[in-house]
Amino acid sequence: MKILVCVKQVPDMESRFKVNAEGQWYDNSDLAWRMNEYDEYAIEQAVQLKEQVGEADVTVLTIGSDRVKEPIKKALAMGCDRGVHVVDDASFAKDPFEIASIIATFARDKGFDMIFTGMQSQDRGSAQVGVLVAEMLDLASISTVVEFAYENGQVTARRELEGGLKAVVKAGLPALVTCQLGLNKPRYPTLPNIMKAKKKELLSVEVATLLQVDAVQETTRMYFPEKKGGGIVLEGEVGNIVNEVVNILKDKTGVLA
Amino acid sequence: MKTLLVGEYRDGKLLASTYELVAFAEKLGADSAMFLVGSESDLPRYNGTLYFADSSKYSEFNPSAHKQLLLDVIAEEQPEMIVFSHSSYGWDLAPRVALALKAAQVSEVIDVVDGHLVVPTCNSKLRRDVKAKTAQTVVTLQGGAFGLSGDPSGTATLVKVETDAPAQVEFAGYEAVEKGGVDLSKAEIIVSAGRGIGKPENLEMIANLAESLGGEYGASRPVVDAEWTEHHRQVGTTGQTVSPKLYIACGISGAIQHLAGMKKSEFVVAINTDKDAPIGEIADVLAVADLKELVPALTEKIKSL
Ligand SMILES: Cc1cc2nc3c(=O)[nH]c(=O)nc-3n(C[C@H](O)[C@H](O)[C@H](O)COP(=O)(O)OP(=O)(O)OC[C@H]3O[C@@H](n4cnc5c(N)ncnc54)[C@H](O)[C@@H]3O)c2cc1C
Numbered sequence: 001m002k003i004l005v006c007v008k009q010v011p012d013m014e015s016r017f018k019v020n021a022e023g024q025w026y027d028n029s030d031l032a033w034r035m036n037e038y039d040e041y042a043i044e045q046a047v048q049l050k051e052q053v054g055e056a057d058v059t060v061l062t063i064g065s066d067r068v069k070e071p072i073k074k075a076l077a078m079g080c081d082r083g084v085h086v087v088d089d090a091s092f093a094k095d096p097f098e099i100a101s102i103i104a105t106f107a108r109d110k111g112f113d114m115i116f117t118g119m120q121s122q123d124r125g126s127a128q129v130g131v132l133v134a135e136m137l138d139l140a141s142i143s144t145v146v147e148f149a150y151e152n153g154q155v156t157a158r159r160e161l162e163g164g165l166k167a168v169v170k171a172g173l174p175a176l177v178t179c180q181l182g183l184n185k186p187r188y189p190t191l192p193n194i195m196k197a198k199k200k201e202l203l204s205v206e207v208a209t210l211l212q213v214d215a216v217q218e219t220t221r222m223y224f225p226e227k228k229g230g231g232i233v234l235e236g237e238v239g240n241i242v243n244e245v246v247n248i249l250k251d252k253t254g255v256l257a
Numbered sequence: 258m259k260t261l262l263v264g265e266y267r268d269g270k271l272l273a274s275t276y277e278l279v280a281f282a283e284k285l286g287a288d289s290a291m292f293l294v295g296s297e298s299d300l301p302r303y304n305g306t307l308y309f310a311d312s313s314k315y316s317e318f319n320p321s322a323h324k325q326l327l328l329d330v331i332a333e334e335q336p337e338m339i340v341f342s343h344s345s346y347g348w349d350l351a352p353r354v355a356l357a358l359k360a361a362q363v364s365e366v367i368d369v370v371d372g373h374l375v376v377p378t379c380n381s382k383l384r385r386d387v388k389a390k391t392a393q394t395v396v397t398l399q400g401g402a403f404g405l406s407g408d409p410s411g412t413a414t415l416v417k418v419e420t421d422a423p424a425q426v427e428f429a430g431y432e433a434v435e436k437g438g439v440d441l442s443k444a445e446i447i448v449s450a451g452r453g454i455g456k457p458e459n460l461e462m463i464a465n466l467a468e469s470l471g472g473e474y475g476a477s478r479p480v481v482d483a484e485w486t487e488h489h490r491q492v493g494t495t496g497q498t499v500s501p502k503l504y505i506a507c508g509i510s511g512a513i514q515h516l517a518g519m520k521k522s523e524f525v526v527a528i529n530t531d532k533d534a535p536i537g538e539i540a541d542v543l544a545v546a547d548l549k550e551l552v553p554a555l556t557e558k559i560k561s562l
Pocket residue numbers: 013014120181450451452453454476477478479480491492493494495496497507508509510511512513514515518528529530531534546547548549
């Protein structure tokens with residue numbers, strides 16, 4: 001079985017963000033980077049599927065600057081077999097249609113039986129790329145998956161809906177699923193597996209060889225939301241904060257009466 | 258401008274979020290028509306054309322058939338904008354329709370200012386103004402961002418639509434998440450633990466603070482996903498909706514899906530090391546502190562009162 005997983009590197013959401021000089025994206029410098037949380041579940045599910053079926057080959061793909069080799073290395077240490085780095089210093093500015101086109105162009109004619117993506121990226125958060133890739137490749141796709149099972153060429157997945165409901169959905173291979181938080185328990189790479197990962201193949205591909213479309217949308221401006229204000233901000237010594245919180249609760253709520 | 262609103266239907270009922278689409282069209286001052294795969298027993302109160310397909314025939318979840326039904330209606334109506342909810346139905350169907358139309362899709366729209374669509378970025382810490390470069394635009398709307406000023410009213414003019422597009426996936430039915438012991442929706446005081454508690458052992462200090470106040474403890478999703486506590490304690494769109502007198506959010510950043518479950522709380526205290534955490538936007542009090550220090554100290558103080 002041939003499996004593809006798509007991962008994206010995103011900034012730590014606790015970072016202090018700055019808007020870049022063009023005013024159209026966040027400034028990429030001075031940020032801590034990590035793997036998009038949703039994609040960790042995608043990798044784990046791909047590796048579990050490989051472990052289940054035995055004969056399988058898992059490719060992990062990412063698009064971005066040199067920095068994004070990090071999540072690839074992590075994915076290889078988690079059990080993916082080979083990495084593909086689509087080299088693109090401007091990937092952050094590409095819209096979901098362009099990103100999906102790059103992935104679909106790479107995957108077309110390679111005979112992947114299963115593709116896993118995250119349901120959304122934490123920074124852009126469009127929740128589009130996975131479903132778009134499937135549509136471009138004319139594959140069945142199931143989004144927002146919180147349970148995944150594979151048997152006899154068929155996927156049975158549970159989609160998470162709002163308010164405590166799940167939908168049971170089945171599809172034959174080839175198929176694509178987009179992974180929601182809590183789908184599984186992503187493993188931590190162990191030291192021996194980190195060492196082993198260093199020997200795995202990591203292919204670099206220039207984005208120009210895969211990008212055949214133009215953007216369909218543009219970000220004209222990025223900015224900080226206006227602070228609604230109103231709320232009281234307490235800072236400083238913990239003892240003082242405790243006293244202030246207690247006083248406020250006494251004044252403004254009935255709970256300490 | 259002409260819009261096509263894609264209503265939503267689940268488990269035999271029209272979803273109220275459908276009216277948020279109507280509110281969006283009103284805000285734009287746009288003409289609208291609606292599309293819905295549902296049942297004639299629960300139709301939207303809406304003044305306009307309703308392109309309607311029966312869910313008993315096409316199923317409530319059948320992306321390839323719903324896509325084809327929609328594309329036929331779009332060919333007929335020629336809307337400039339096709340509007341979905343940013344929901345499990347909308348974010349699944351919208352990209353399929355957008356690609357078929359070669360249209361841009363702008364996800365999770367919260368506002369429209371001077372013709373720009375406004376969307377949140379990076380857990381709502383930043384905003385983006387987005388412009389489509391295509392003649393038609395597909396949008397998904399963030400839940401709760403647009404609301405009707407009054408009650409919905411009207412009677413739709415039904416136009417039935419059909420397709421013979423085959424299903425690419427098989428929908429085998431719904432499953433309810435099992436309900437647990439505590440009903441947080443009735444709690445008057447809730448202290449919730451977020452990922453910021455760092456490790457499962459720290460849940461105890463959250464539970465202790467809740468107990469000292471005579472309340473219950475809740476959690477954000479990562480705490481539940483990591484199995485540090487049960488799902489019935491999760492607050493948010495995929496957990497419980499709560500409206501206590503006091504909600505204390507400990508180590509919770511304030512993602513929209515969490516806020517949707519607790520923003521009706523009367524008074525919100527947030528404890529967070531990050532002064533810019535989006536929870537600050539709705540908190541009455543934001544204590545910028547390490548919860549591992551503040552929570553036990555606050556518990557002691559309250560016990561001593
Ligand atoms: C479709 C969908 C449905 C979802 N449904 C839900 C839902 O129902 N409920 C839900 O909660 N989420 C839901 N989520 C997930 C949601 O998007 C966020 O990922 C989640 O709410 C984040 O939880 P958190 O705030 O605990 O963690 P994080 O976002 O990681 O935030 C942790 C916070 O803790 C702070 N912190 C760290 N250390 C400390 C310390 N020592 N002291 C004080 N503060 C500290 C950090 O500054 C940060 O703000 C859903 C997501 C999707 C896509």
